[in-house]
Amino acid sequence: MLATRSLFAGRTVVSSRSVVAVAPRRGALVVENAHKKGAGSTKNGRDSKSKRRGVKAYGNQPIKAGGIIVRQLGSTWHAGENVGVGKDYTLFSTIDGIVVYQKKADRSKVSVFPLESVKGQAAATATHTTEAKADVGSRKERRRATYKPRGSSSAEPVATVAVVAASTQP
Template sequence: MLTTSFAGLSLGSSTFQCGRKLQQRATLRVAAPVPQTIEAAHKKGAGSTKNGRDSNAQRRGVKVYGGQPVKAGGIIIRQLGTKVHPGVGVGCGKDFTLYALQSGIVVFKKSKYDDKVSVIPFEDYEKPEGQKRKPDGRRAKKRKLYPSRVVLAANDANAAFAAASS
């Protein structure tokens, strides 16, 4: 009977001594003293700016357009990858820059698969039909009606010379 009444209690427990229950002792833990920091009057540190990390522009694009003259070695296009492929008289650099191998006129050709740029020598270049001057065009008629002052002065000088010599 005695064993059944004390079945839930252990004899080695600190809460049971000499057959009666004692109150548990509360353990007080004393924390180590934390040193106090006293801040003096001073300026706060300046934070770094969040700007100023932008890179410089690469200046890519077409430098000489179609129908314009270019010297040998002149840069025609600066590009990233071969968006425009080199044609006749054009070389490609290691950074895909297209440059003229000979002096001449720049010509762009667009096909179904790729765009090409070529340099045609000055002697072989023929202006497209829309860029040729028409002898009976609006500009030619305007020049006849309103000649420049240089042409008028030359005509007056020729007339004066002809009158003086006769």
């Protein structure tokens, strides 16, 4: 049976017992996260060019005035004597001379000394290797002198042959 009821003043609507509510229509919702999509995505192919940071002139090497010693991110190495700092923390030489790295407990620094100075002469002649001793051979020779094969004894090895007699009847 159909009933009539009033929704608004002066109007009547015929309704049945079942009322169906329709949800409003939504557009497609796309959420992109901060991760790469599957293979073949064209948004993954970009990369920044390399900055080419690092040490350009090592210790005890000669350098000209204005020559770059270290390109770095932040002040890993601090400027010492005759060394300037660029706006991107690049260390450069202000004079011609020899590069000297000084690593202290609190701060590491780079200095450049003229070749004529005492520190420059010391840096130019400094070496980090020692000369080989005359009476001691190389490491390989010392190893060969003390080498003994595994399982060896002081006696000469003896070869033994075992003979087995077995009947071979068909």
